[in-house]
Amino acid sequence: MQLSHTPRATSAVFDDRNLVSSAGLVPVLALARSAGLQELAKWHLTLPTDKGANAGLKVTSLVAGMVAGADSIDDMALLRHGGMGRIFTNAYAPSTLGSFLRTFTFGHIRQLDAVASRFLGRLAATAPLLTTAGPGERVMIDIDDTIIEVHGYSKQGSGYGYSGVRGLNALLATASTKQSAPVIVAQRLRKGSCGSPRGAKRLIADALKTAKELPSGSSLRPLVRADSAFYGAEVVNAALRGGGDVSITVRMDKRVKASICSIPDDAWTPIEYTDAVFDEPTNTWISRAEVAEIPFIAFTSKKRSEQVSGRLVVRRIPDLNPGAENGQATLFDTWRFHAFFTTTDPEATDTVAADKTHRGHAIIEQVHADLKASALAHLPSGKFDANAAWLVLAVMAFNLTRTAATITGPVLAKATTATIRRKLIAVPARIACSARRATLHLPTAWPWETAWQALFAQTCGPPPAKTT
DSSP states (O other): OOOOOSSSOOOOOOOOTTEESOTTHHHHHHHHHHTTHHHHHHHHOOOOTGGGTTHHHHHHHHHHHHHTTOOSSGGGGGGSSTTHHHHOOOOOOHHHHHHHHTTOOHHHHHHHHHHHHHHHHHHHTTSOSSOOSSTTSOOEEEEEEEEEEOOSSOSTTOEEOTTSOEEEEEEEEEEEOSSSOOEEEEEEEEOTTSOTTTTHHHHHHHHHHHHHTSOOOOOSOOEEEEOGGGOSHHHHHHHHHTTOEEEEEOOOOHHHHHHHHTSOGGGOEEOSOTTOEEETTTTEEEOSOEEEEEEEEEOTTSOGGGOEEEEEEEEEEEOSOOOOGGGOOOSSOOEEEEEEEEOSOTTTSOHHHHHHHHHGGGHHHHHHHHHHTTGGGOOOOSSHHHHHHHHHHHHHHHHHHHHHHHHHOHHHHTOOHHHHIIIIISOOEEEEEETTEEEEEOOTTOTTHHHHHHHHHHHHSOOOOOOO
């Protein structure tokens, strides 16, 4: 591909009043309207002064800007160009939206959390966000935190956490199934220096409540997965009280090590792992990674009501760097162990299946990367509460984008936000009006025209005829 030499001269003029750069916002905002985003924000947000007026319109503006690719307050200006004013109304200026965010306090952020959870529930009614193969498949609730890097000392609440990076700490909970990509069911912004489990008890309760209201077709308890930072009596008991099971990595303390040592040698089962080979005649895996389990009571140092009975599932792989002393090799194989605690029923989920399911927890890292490549590339304000509100809005934009992609079919249903934006949102169009009817003229031979038309037909098409 190269620049065409046919014209003798090339010029560029910004003078087209009927051109828009993100025509995909038309069906996406129609989807947000049908899910009641503006009304939810209007009724649940009670921000003071004139800065908090018209909260529904301002929340919709911020979410729309994030869907279109904005990752800062200044980027919200992309809603006010060309013919955007002909197909959208009340797109607020970036300065107005910045003043709106700075009005938030912690109580208002919790109100915005309520808007986000109800908005997700209504989106799930328009598209199958959590689909399962049948009643015997679980919904997975993954919880983890991530550091959003910031620079300078003016960011309120920023600090150095476990990663050694200066930033703010975002705690997220996602819900997913084998057939469906994750959606975010709970979120919380915290100080950068806080520990991972801070606030996790409340977040898990919120996440389970929201996830249970989403139609999934599963009759099993949701499974809460987390890493060892969240292994504690408060977190585990919060998940159990919320109606879920847990699968959480444990820390290798003396008691866990003693339990691993008590596992018999004949209890280990090879599993599908790196460099594993499947032996068809014996129908087994030939693998250097093996799993076993043993009954385990967690938190025995706590009072009896806080102790939890379950299973300790252990995976071991050979230690390829055992650190031999004086150049002398070890006489026996040495192993590296990874153990997690789970309350799932062993008859429904055996040892191998439990281990494979637990390893799927890494899917939440993709959500972290997705958000940091879009709306969470920056935290735009110096005020902590404004950034906390920005996180909730980014989550709503993420779930809205995921719903729009799901409507188009399975091809884009699991795509990243950047891919969805490139194929469905950032589509240039020219607006033509005739007889009080606006027509969007989009590029010919657009590779994803079918998907775009499917989204447009469901969100902007005529309502279905009533049947008796």
